[in-house]
Amino acid sequence: MAKPKIHISGGHLVDPANGTDTATDLYIAGGRIAAVGDAPDGFTADIALDASGLHVIPGLVDLCARLRDPGQEHKATINSECRAAAASGITTLCCPPDTTPVIDTPAVVELIRHRAGQTDAARVVTLGAMTRGLNGEHLSEMSALKQAGCLGVSNALKPLASTQIERRAFEYAATFDLTVFLHADDPALSADGCLHEGQVSTRLGLCGIPEAAETVAVARDLALIQQTGVRAHFCRLTTERAVRMVARAQFDGLPVSADVAIPYLYLNELDASEFNSDFHFIPPLRTQDDRAGLITGLRDGTLGALCSDHQPHEADAKLAPFPATEPGASGIDTLLSLTLKLAQEKQLTLNDAIARVTCGPAAILNLPCGELGVGRVADICIFDAGAHWQVNRESLMSQGKNTPFNGWEMPGQVRYTLRDGRIIFNREAQ
Amino acid sequence: MSANLQIGEDGRLRHFLSIEGLNRQLLTEILDIAESFAGVTEQSVKKVPLLRGRTIVNLFFEASTRTRTTFELAAKRLSADVLNININASSAVKGETLLDTLRNLEAMHVDMFVVRHSDSGTAHFIARHVQPHVSVINAGDGRHAHPTQAMLDMFTIRREKGADFGRLTVAIVGDIAHSRVARSQIHALNLLNVGELRVVAPRTLIPAHVESLGVRVFHDLRKGLRDADVIIMLRLQRERMEGAMLPSEQEYYRLYGLTGERLAVAKPDVTVMHPGPINRGVEMDSQVADGPHSVILEQVTYGIATRMAVMSMAMQPTPNQERHG
Numbered sequence A: 001m002a003k004p005k006i007h008i009s010g011g012h013l014v015d016p017a018n019g020t021d022t023a024t025d026l027y028i029a030g031g032r033i034a035a036v037g038d039a040p041d042g043f044t045a046d047i048a049l050d051a052s053g054l055h056v057i058p059g060l061v062d063l064c065a066r067l068r069d070p071g072q073e074h075k076a077t078i079n080s081e082c083r084a085a086a087a088s089g090i091t092t093l094c095c096p097p098d099t100t101p102v103i104d105t106p107a108v109v110e111l112i113r114h115r116a117g118q119t120d121a122a123r124v125v126t127l128g129a130m131t132r133g134l135n136g137e138h139l140s141e142m143s144a145l146k147q148a149g150c151l152g153v154s155n156a157l158k159p160l161a162s163t164q165i166e167r168r169a170f171e172y173a174a175t176f177d178l179t180v181f182l183h184a185d186d187p188a189l190s191a192d193g194c195l196h197e198g199q200v201s202t203r204l205g206l207c208g209i210p211e212a213a214e215t216v217a218v219a220r221d222l223a224l225i226q227q228t229g230v231r232a233h234f235c236r237l238t239t240e241r242a243v244r245m246v247a248r249a250q251f252d253g254l255p256v257s258a259d260v261a262i263p264y265l266y267l268n269e270l271d272a273s274e275f276n277s278d279f280h281f282i283p284p285l286r287t288q289d290d291r292a293g294l295i296t297g298l299r300d301g302t303l304g305a306l307c308s309d310h311q312p313h314e315a316d317a318k319l320a321p322f323p324a325t326e327p328g329a330s331g332i333d334t335l336l337s338l339t340l341k342l343a344q345e346k347q348l349t350l351n352d353a354i355a356r357v358t359c360g361p362a363a364i365l366n367l368p369c370g371e372l373g374v375g376r377v378a379d380i381c382i383f384d385a386g387a388h389w390q391v392n393r394e395s396l397m398s399q400g401k402n403t404p405f406n407g408w409e410m411p412g413q414v415r416y417t418l419r420d421g422r423i424i425f426n427r428e429a430q
Numbered sequence B: 001m002s003a004n005l006q007i008g009e010d011g012r013l014r015h016f017l018s019i020e021g022l023n024r025q026l027l028t029e030i031l032d033i034a035e036s037f038a039g040v041t042e043q044s045v046k047k048v049p050l051l052r053g054r055t056i057v058n059l060f061f062e063a064s065t066r067t068r069t070t071f072e073l074a075a076k077r078l079s080a081d082v083l084n085i086n087i088n089a090s091s092a093v094k095g096e097t098l099l100d101t102l103r104n105l106e107a108m109h110v111d112m113f114v115v116r117h118s119d120s121g122t123a124h125f126i127a128r129h130v131q132p133h134v135s136v137i138n139a140g141d142g143r144h145a146h147p148t149q150a151m152l153d154m155f156t157i158r159r160e161k162g163a164d165f166g167r168l169t170v171a172i173v174g175d176i177a178h179s180r181v182a183r184s185q186i187h188a189l190n191l192l193n194v195g196e197l198r199v200v201a202p203r204t205l206i207p208a209h210v211e212s213l214g215v216r217v218f219h220d221l222r223k224g225l226r227d228a229d230v231i232i233m234l235r236l237q238r239e240r241m242e243g244a245m246l247p248s249e250q251e252y253y254r255l256y257g258l259t260g261e262r263l264a265v266a267k268p269d270v271t272v273m274h275p276g277p278i279n280r281g282v283e284m285d286s287q288v289a290d291g292p293h294s295v296i297l298e299q300v301t302y303g304i305a306t307r308m309a310v311m312s313m314a315m316q317p318t319p320n321q322e323r324h325g
Helices: A078-087 A108-119 A142-148 A163-175 A199-202 A214-228 A240-251 A288-302 A331-342 A348-353 A359-365 B002-006 B022-044 B066-077 B089-094 B100-106 B121-130 B149-163 B180-191 B221-225 B247-255 B295-316
Strands: A008-009 A013-014 A022-023 A026-029 A032-036 A047-050 A053-056 A060-062 A092-094 A123-126 A153-154 A180-183 A232-235 A256-262 A303-307 A378-389 A411-418 A421-427 B055-060 B081-086 B114-119 B135-141 B169-173 B194-199 B216-220 B230-234 B269-274
Touching: A022 A411, A032 A288, A060 A331, A060 A359, A060 A411, A078 A092, A078 A108, A078 A123, A078 A331, A078 A411, A078 A421, A092 A331, A092 A359, A092 A378, A092 A411, A108 A123, A108 A142, A153 A163, A163 A180, A163 A214, A180 A214, A180 A303, A214 A232, A214 A240, A232 B066, A240 A256, A240 A288, A256 A288, A256 A359, A303 A331, A303 A359, A331 A348, A331 A378, A411 B022, B002 B121, B022 B066, B022 B149, B022 B180, B055 B066, B055 B100, B066 B081, B066 B114, B066 B149, B066 B295, B100 B121, B114 B121, B114 B230, B114 B295, B121 B135, B135 B295, B149 B180, B149 B230, B149 B269, B149 B295, B169 B180, B180 B194, B194 B221, B216 B221, B269 B295
Parallel strands: A008 A047, A013 A053, A060 A092, A092 A123, A153 A180, A180 A232, A232 A256, A256 A303, B055 B081, B055 B114, B114 B135, B169 B194, B169 B230, B194 B216, B230 B269
Antiparallel strands: A008 A026, A013 A022, A026 A032, A053 A378, A378 A411, A411 A421
């Protein structure tokens, strides 16, 4: 498909990677940013987008979104979720390897790429499995996975069988300059837990997951990162102490990054106090203090990315007694708005908030997107910061209606989303 | 939300799911009505026609003899039709969902479910999904709540010690962490303004932030029992030895077992309770279990009257019937 020349005029450009926060025009040609500010010589736009009164930012990079495809298409499909992402200003979705079958062979990577290619919406990038079938025991063919396009390796939420296997996996990944994406969890400590171990788990008689399940794992992982020299990323930290441990490691020069999922910045253990399965998360929602610690980590950059940790489910998955329900929330539809809300509530500057969903995650994935400098890929989100909407689970674009934010008032509505210089979402055309 | 779920717009009991979320008047009303039924159960004709024509299903996903039997007797003494359904939790996992099971039973025009399940929150879940005329009684959900047990314990304490709980010191001894009975007792005793409430156990059996429930924590049995008016011993499950919660039953008994000698630090007229079944020689010795301070068998008897009270209060009127009682 030919890529049109596009002129985006009058918008307020926020591009944290390039330090831009001003009203200016963007010119796009050949799927890339041709100019910022003044038009290049002889530029004639095929499409003119009037962004007066709107914000123009890089398309969002969601560091973790389960698409449930292949394997669990009753929950969601690549098609449904990539469209939902486009409608929410997300241009890149990073899919963890726990699909069915697991992303442990180039064939599965290819299948996902093929399916994503059939949808004119957000692009999909993948993480490969660290161990075969995520079994925690046998290394996957990491080199082949890298060649197939995987941006890193992860064992998703599955534990590794031993510290020795973790060490070998780190060494092997480091051989191919692959980043390891880690879920910090000590499986013996988290065991059958479904809620933070604290006053709510005690009151409700639910098995708790102690803070130490995360911090013990971070301590162990950091020691092995130091030993092996692998580049590592901690996924979805939930505790203040773990954030401080990672900050210390970064200060000491270890090649580590970390992220947080956005529900953990708004919710805490108390939200689950009526057995409401919309608040069943793994890792669990923690305390108010942890929530504050996560915001601090996001502000000072210890946490370089903010992701949706999108986990769409069919209704039945949440219709059971709390411990028997499936954890996780659908999050694609609310990622941008909840990010803007952080700025609106002055928890973060708008610039920092946007950085954590654009250039931050792009850097972690080593992707050439998430910024709008000349020559960059034209992945763009244009939104109206003044428009508000109310979350209504039934009208979410994602196939997963399992949101803990049902009824919340949200700032920010996407008008246009562009990927590779083409319009993949236009609200007026809906 | 749980308060709304359990209490109807008229302020009456809608479901009976947990003590938490109820109020003192309602607990007192349950105890008063149980008192009136206690008279019935002591007569030679032990039936009242209050729930004639109504259908109660005992839906037990977890094995139980005592609780299920007393629920069944209570329902029969209220003249209800009773159906006992025991579903092995593991086969339930393979087959239909809990909600499907529920819908099928509802289609048989059931009026009340008495539910026991190993997952905390099951009774709340069912109560949220039943039809408006169906009520739910929690007969134990995971480690969360066992509210009828707590009410029969309150009934027992009131009979033994009188209605003024404010002058009582109560000690609950044993596996607080895994006990739904303890959680419900703690809420009930605090709602009834108990003077002092203690829990006594090693740290492995005390759940995180238990003080937030309104108890004082003791690790030393003698200190925990000093001047107690009521001692409630909890059952110790054998699994606790496997999960590294305790080294052995012997050591537990040596440190936390209730013996006649240890009882001496409590008030002279101390009442000793246990929800049953007792592990003799683990939680307490036979001398105490069968001794003059023990009301363990009375607890079982009172369980019937208490459950009659809760069932009659929570039963919803049929569409063409005014609500009774």
